[in-house]
Amino acid sequence: MNPRSLVKLAWVETKLFTREPLALLFTLVFPLVVMIVIAGVFASSGGPVFSGVGGSEYYVAGYVGVVIGSIGLVSLPAHLAAYHERGILRRFRASSIPIWAVFVTQAIVSLVVAIASSLLLVLVALLFYRFDLPRSFSAVALGFVVSGLGFLALGLLLATLSRSARVAQAVGLSLFFPMWLLSGAGPPPGVMPDTMRRVGDVLPLTHVVRAVQHPWFGLGLPGTDLVYLLVLLLAAGGLTAFFASRG
Numbered sequence: 001m002n003p004r005s006l007v008k009l010a011w012v013e014t015k016l017f018t019r020e021p022l023a024l025l026f027t028l029v030f031p032l033v034v035m036i037v038i039a040g041v042f043a044s045s046g047g048p049v050f051s052g053v054g055g056s057e058y059y060v061a062g063y064v065g066v067v068i069g070s071i072g073l074v075s076l077p078a079h080l081a082a083y084h085e086r087g088i089l090r091r092f093r094a095s096s097i098p099i100w101a102v103f104v105t106q107a108i109v110s111l112v113v114a115i116a117s118s119l120l121l122v123l124v125a126l127l128f129y130r131f132d133l134p135r136s137f138s139a140v141a142l143g144f145v146v147s148g149l150g151f152l153a154l155g156l157l158l159a160t161l162s163r164s165a166r167v168a169q170a171v172g173l174s175l176f177f178p179m180w181l182l183s184g185a186g187p188p189p190g191v192m193p194d195t196m197r198r199v200g201d202v203l204p205l206t207h208v209v210r211a212v213q214h215p216w217f218g219l220g221l222p223g224t225d226l227v228y229l230l231v232l233l234l235a236a237g238g239l240t241a242f243f244a245s246r247g
Helices: 003-018 021-043 055-086 088-094 099-128 137-162 165-182 194-201 204-216 223-246
Strands: none
Touching (some): 003 021, 055 088, 055 137, 055 204, 099 223, 137 165, 137 223, 165 194, 204 223
16 A cells, blocks of 8 residues: 555544544543542642652643553444444455555554644643643654554554444453553552552553653653553554464
8 A cells, every 4th residue: 555545544534533422531521520620739838749749740741641541442443343233344445455454554544533632622621721841852753653663553452353333342442441540640659548558559551651651750661661562562553463364
C-alpha cells in the first residue's frame, strides 16, 4: 500500500473516529471534566502536595496519561471492534487493503487524537489553575509516545479478540475504571492502603501516569516504567498480529 493511499485512509478514519459519541466522550470530555474537578479540590490546599508539586500540577500531568488510557482501552477497541462486527474488515480485504494498514492508520489517528486532547486539557487547565509546565518537554514527549504506543497496541489486541463493539466496550470499561482509580490519577496515592498501591503498581495505566509525571516534575525519565510499557507494546503487538492473521 503506497503512502498516499495510507494518508487517505487515515483521513477517512479520522472523520469516522470523530463521529463516535463514546470515543469523543472518553477522549475529550471525561479526562477534561474530571481533571478540572479533582485538580480544583487539591489546588485549594496550596503548596506541595504530591511528588513535591502542587495538586493542580500533579493532576494536570496525570490526566495527560489518563487520555492515553481512555483511548487505548475504550475508544479504539470499540471503534475497531465495530469493524469486525459490521464486516468492514472483510470489505477491506476484498478491496486489497491489507489489515495491517487499517491497524496502522487506526493507531496513527488515535495517537494524533490523544495529542490534540492532551493539548486541549493543558490549555483549559491554564485558564483555571496556576502550575508549572513540563521541566523537560522532550522527556515528557518520549514518555507520552512510548505510553501511547503501548496502550494502542493493547487496544488493538482487545479489538481483535472482542469482534463486537459491545463486548469491546464492556471489557474496555471494566479495565479502564480500576486502572484509573488505582493509577494515582484518581484518589491520591498517599491515602490508598498498601494493598491498593501494590495492585496499582502492576497495572499499565500507573506506569503511563508516571511516564508523564516524572519528567514533567523534573524527576527524570522513569526507566522502569518505560521498560514496562515497551514490553506491553511488544507483547500486545505480537499477540495482535498473531490473532489478526488467524482471523
